[in-house]
Amino acid sequence: MSAASPLTPAPASVRLNPVVFAGSTALILVLTLILIAFPEAAGLWLGRAQAWLSRSFGWYYMLVIGAYLFFVLYIAASRYGDLRLGDDHERPEFSYGAWAGMLFSSGIGISLLYFAASEPLDHFYNPPEGEPGSAFAARQALQLTFLHWGVHGWAIYALVGLAVGYFAYRHKQPLALRSALLPLVGERAMRGWAGNAVDCFGIFVTLLGLVTNLGIGSLQVSSGLEYLFGLPHSRAALLAVILAMSAVATVAAVSGVEKGIRRLSNLNILLFSGLLLFVLFAGQTLHLLNGLVQNIGDYLNGLVLKTFDLYVYTGAGTRSEAWMGLWTLFYWAWWISWAPFVGMFIARISRGRTVRELVCGVLLIPLGFTLVWLSVFGNSALELVTVHAAADLGKAALEQPAMSIYLLLEHYPWSKLVIGVSICVGFVLFLTPADSGSVMLANLSRQGGELDEDAPHWLRIFWSALITLVTIGLLFAGNFTAMQTVVVLAGLPFSVVLVLYMVALLRAMRLDVETRAIVRAAPVPVPGPH
Template identity: 40%
Template sequence: MKKLTPVFLFSVIIAALFIIWGVIPESTLGNAALTPVTSAIHQFIIEKFGWYYLLAATLFLGFTLFLIFSRYGNIKLGKTEDEPQYSYISWFAMLFSAGMGIGLVFWGASEPINHFHTPPSGDGNTAEAARAAMRYSFFHWGLHPWAIYSVLALALAYFQFRKGYPFVISNILRPLLGKRVDGGLGTLVNVISVFATVFGVATSLGLGAIQITGGMAYLSPAIDNNFTTQLIVIIIVTVLFMLSAQTGLNKGIKYLSNINILLAILLMLFLLFAGPTNFIMDLFVTTIGSYIQYLPSMSFRLSPFDNNTWVQDWTIFYWAWWIAWAPFVGTFIARISRGRTIREFLIGVLAVPTIFGGLWFSVFGGSAIHLDFFKNIPVMDVINERGSEVALFYVLEQFPLGTVMSIIAICLIATFFITSADSATFVLGMQTTNGDLNPSNSVKFIWGMIQTLTAVILLWTGGLDALQTAAIIAALPFSIVLVLTVFSLIKSFREELKKADVHPKKI
């Protein structure tokens, strides 16, 4: 192992202390145990800073749209002669698999049906509730999350490939903070980034374990959907993603990402044509229109005149989750995006996953709502009884070859699990080795174990609620880094175009 950086040492020590804290029984620590403390912090953040998350996410989207249509869009993420390393297909596959694969499979059917029965306003189980359910599902998984990822990914790619700065997050603030990023302030920024990554990814790994065990238990009553089964699944998948992580970016992650996309498309096309095809496509087209129409109002929607916690439970959680994921996904997307212009990069990262995600929710969420609304098949009752993780399998069961498709879905979740964890070990390795684009296997092994143990601790102490709580807490400090990143990029872009005006050249 190369010389250990302060970021690596501080991050590993703090992570180890967190894991030890989570292992100590609550009876020993009382109110100082992990669950009461994190729950109190979570409640404070939600009540006091929910508005901030909403404004920050909308700022990031506005900024990325501005760049697409500005002169800055012509700037290349790299030197003038640099060409993209990956084809469009491999590029889209890798950024999508890293970006939100497990989450889409977990929430694809369950989120729209939840919104259908408990909409953000008005009565549930109505045609208007169904329209709102799809609109908000598009909203939560559409342009906003990918804009959050894009801000960080763009900054990292620009400052590393064009300016030659080390591939660490603190360096993207150099135009604002100057040489202070080389000292303690820079170390603090990088440690915050590491923990946002660890908790954001742990949330997804926990979701993956919950859904794999939920699917297995649904298909085979002999299997119990409990923590022990989830632990066994996590151990098996950990071994697999650790093996994948040792092969590097151009082998394991690339090939698994392509497999992910093939399985996801296969599953989606099956349900599209086995299910109510015309209804699904009508729903997709209609929801795109209403999503665009209501995007401004949804982006600023809170509920100050009532006690409705819907926005806190859904929108604010999602915005915090995406912010927590940004260091991981942003670093990974930046690593694979050298040679593209800012305009090409942003259009690809914003548009393609948003459209695919919208189609995904139309197929799976639309099928669930169709079964409930038109066929009186109680999808929501099954969720209330057995958990959100079984919604996908229950919906698939209502169509031909449902069991076969459920097995494919479990395989898809597992490959997404492996890819996300594999990518995260790679990213954490870069973040903690001063931007090494090919971190050592020993560093990746350590971060792989920390990710796994963090996910296990969160599942053990509180399941899905604990996972969501951790994501929201980790996101708050890192959101400040993202806001500063916007101003840092603007300052650097202006300086670059001023030089280009004085010494005209292709940028």
Template identity: 40%
Template sequence: MEKVTRVFWISAVVAILFIIWGVIPESVLHSANMDNVTSNIQAFIVNKFGWFYLLSATAFVVFSIYLIFSKYGSIRLGKPGERPEYSYITWFAMLFSAGMGIGLVFWGAAEPLNHFHTPPYGDPETAEAAKTAMQFSFFHWGLHPWAVYATLALALAYFKFRRQSPGLVSSILEPLFGPRIKGRWGTVVDFIVVFATIFGVATSLGFGAIQISGGFSYAFGLPNTFIVQLIIIAIVTVLYMTSAMTGLNKGIKYLSNANIILAILLMLFLLFAGPTNFIIKMFTSTFGSYIQNLPSMSFRMTPFNADNTWVKDWTIFYWAWWIAWAPFVGTFIARVSRGRTIREFVSGVLLVPTIFGALWFSVFGGSAINLEFFQDANLIQDVNEIGKETALFAVLEQFPLGTVMSILAILLISTFFITSADSATFVLGMQTTGGSLYPPNQVKFVWGIIQSAAATVLLWQGGLQALQTASIIAALPFAVIMLLVVISLMKAFKQEAKEMEQKRKQ
């Protein structure tokens, strides 16, 4: 492994120590066990810095929209005249699969149902609660997460393909800090990137394992236990490691296209088997209210209601999760976006997944709320008894071919699991080999095993709660780095505009 940098060794040692800490029984460590310590850190971060996550995510939305209309929009992410490597369809499929596949399938029915029964404000289980539930689901999976991804991905692609810098987050900060960033501080930045990636992805892998297990349990009566989840992680680890070894143009490209086909098939089936008219009306009216209320939702805190944990449990968790995912998804999107203009890139990354996500929630969340509101299906009782991971299967069961659709959903979650983990091993390999676009298979293998081990330990320590805790902690230092990235990127754009102006004058 001659190509690896010291970031690889530092990150691998810290990750392995973290995994060992998680395995040590509580009886040995008492109050210093991982679950206790991380929960206390998370509580402190959410209480003291929740506002910081909120403002940071909104700042990335404003910055992304500004870039679309700015004079920098025509700059190409590559050499002048260079054309994109992938077609639009393949590009959208790859960025979507890496971006939030597992999460959409996990929360598509579960989140709107939760908000319907426990809304952020107003009375539960009313028509108003149903509208609010869908509006906040659009909000959590719409422009904000994709603006976080677009900001970092754009910076990485610009510096890598236009300025021939290494594909490292630390190299983006060179306009701000100069050559100093190539030393100790650069190592710290890249270590934080790797740490955030490991635990951001481990959260998603945990969600995937929980939901696959929940699907088998709900549809076929298999036990939904930690042992079953462990077996699922082991099987999927073998599959995604095999895919990772085949490289970007084979494994990830084909799986991403398969994901999109499966996702659209599942969505179209429920759209036409379910309450079609209701879903279309829900999508149209909710999209309008989402755009209308975007500014107020973006800055919504509850200073006069200290007992209201809704914003902390949902919005702040999501913003932290997206920021923790940004190094992984950003690096991956940058890698597949060479040759696009800034305007084309930001518009595509912001708008297409936001609209698709809104459709997804309208179909799955709309069907769930329709069953609850008009047919008294009481799905939430099933979900509360068995777990949020069963919401999708509880909804599919109410329609024709429910078992077939559940099998299709399990297959979809599995392929999303594989592409997310596959993409993450590539990104971790790239970040720990000095930005190499072709990291060695041995490096990807090490990161693949560490990722799966981290997901397993977090699941063992406390299921969903432990997974959410890991994301929130990992995101805090990286949010600061991302704000510095925005400043550095603007400095680089201004410098390039100045150089172009001078060339025109000559």
């Protein structure tokens, strides 16, 4: 497991991995055909499976999510924190500013726009405990929203990015999910059946997440066009939006990480920040700032409690148990399902960074903005509903979440212009995970090539096209919700892979630190007389 020597032979050219490519493609196509052919039966079965999983494995999800967070914090703070994703003398490929921008965009998708107003309002009307619509419910709503979008999810991304990047750049293994299992299964199994199985399932889980991303994104953008221009709420209009979004995402994916994705990340930050500042200063600024400080305090104060809170003492079969399955457990599985491609993308852009840099960057850079965004939009929505009696906003949050952000913005100055900007924000928010996801899917289904060499263009186009076709089929079959349920179910087995990543990382890092200490302690040879 040592670094490659200068005499290491050049890697083979990039080529398709037929086992991973065929296996993952078959999995997703079979699942899609079943969901389209038997929408009612599949939806019923998946609903029962999700309810069973929530009842039977809720305790496991809460424990393992807490373990991921504790592990990455421990690794960053320990003696392993100064190990690099690369050789000890290696320096980062991207500047700090470019790296931070791509970190920000990699895990923040259009879902943040979709849930910004709708999730706090949903928790306000349907809290897990307490009186609905009360002041306690309002305060709890932001605390729970922070929990779902907070540090736990980013810790999962940091774990996968760290595991894949560490073994790829420090131990010269392929930039793939399989590489992080090297200390546990050995070189032969890692390059054979075990590695193929992990990469195949990783592609399957990732594609599920990207399909839901495109589905949510198309609904969000089409709802905005419907509100702003009176675009008819029809399948033809939705199809046009999906095709337009997919075409632009494909072009960005083909242009690669260095050009398309980095430029989209910069545009993403500008548009996102501009919309946030507008809502902050055009609304009740002092109230929003006060709310932000209190929300952060509530979140930090309840971080340990909510990490392990299963609402055991509210009784079985209560609204708390149902809420837990619909929200917290769904979010934990959702983060896990996005971890393969987001983690691989983080690894791809973090070569030369230290372990401590990666963990702190992933946990803090996107998290800070996410919490401010949720607080500003969530408190603005709660104020409109509770003080100004914006009944249409509350109703939309429960029945048509994609429309809630636009109904919130209509209460602000220059609403038409601002809503138009928010549609553009949604479009760009969709693009950044979509194009980086297509690149990572293509990279997982190929073999050979340099560590930083991305897959050929045709393979990126294939995965982008497959995501588009699956999304269209599910949306038009009326069974898109079933795909979201599959995401939750698929998160369970992949969570076990992440546990194995922790064991493998700890074993490899301990050996590397010991080896480095021996090398540094070795006496420097003194040249003898000539």
